[in-house]
Amino acid sequence: MTSDPALDVFVAHRSLLFTVAYEMLSSAGDAEDVVQETWLRWSEVDLDEVRDPRAYLVRIATRQALNRVRTLSRRKEAYVGPWLPEPLLTSPDVADDVELADSVSTAMLLVLETLGPVERAIFVLREVFELGYDEIARAVDKTPAAVRQIAHRARSHVAARRPREVVSAEEGRRVTTRFRQAVETGDLQSLVDVLAPDVVLMTDGGGVRNAARRPIEGADKVLRFLSGTLAKTLETVAEIRMVEAEVNGAPALLVWLGGVLDQAVTVRVEEGLVTGLYLVRNPHKLARMAAPTPLAR
Secondary structure (H helix, E strand, O other), X not given: OOOOHHHHHHHHHHHHHHHHHHHHHOOHHHHHHHHHHHHHHHOOOOHHHOOOHHHHHHHHHHHHHHHHHHHHHHHHHOOOOOOOOOOOEOOHHXXXXXXHHHXXXXXXXXXXXXXOHHHHHHHHHHHXXXXXXXXXXXXXXXOHHHHHHHHHHHHHHHHXXXXXXXOOHHHHHHHHHHHHHHHXXXXXXXXXXXXXXXEEEEEEOOOOOOOOOOOEEOHHHHHHHHHHHHHHHHHHOOOEEEEEEEEOOEEEEXXXXXXXXXXXXXXXXXXXXXXXXXXXXXXXHOHHHOOOOOOOO
């Protein structure tokens, strides 16, 4: 059977292309569409004219992702309640790559949402995938000088808003386990002890599942929300199971109610405490919880 050189190169970079698109869009479904569109265009390219297949493919994927931003923005504007990135079940090797894990974390993706589309693309391509300014310029139709300026501005913007520290996977798992045990046992004091005073909780139900319509800030309010939600759930569901997993390159919890996955909870940890809880309940965003999604950079 004769191999297809174009297909072989594409398959070798597929995980990379998905990761690029996902970091630009925070939507796995849209990222998959970008990957398919990238293949359609790549299959028509004369390989003899391509010096750097990786850079060329990333350029195509970037342009396709930017083309989808407007449609995705309209969906977000019509979204019911807070919008959170679509969670991805990831394998341990993603967590082992500290820079990759940080770049796909829920907290970082929310920071990237505050950038404009081109700013976000330039930041991701430069800081995460280490493309040169000339190559980025070709991908976003800017001059290299303009890309340098935008990259500097985006870097400063992200630095001012990103989590204060990047914790180790081991530390993240330890704190997540403490949080899980406190919730499972109903030990309010242990729960208070693991929550940072300024912890923020966000829930995404997409209008399909019950969720708080705005972020909940402060340990006292988060504690009341968690306690009230757990009590109401126990009134209607016989079995609640919380399973620790790796989601978006970080420790997380998958909550099963009566044998059905109800939500993915990603946990932001800083200085040994939980500073962020992101609960995705929208069932349309939980499709990738059955198997790990390959990511690469």
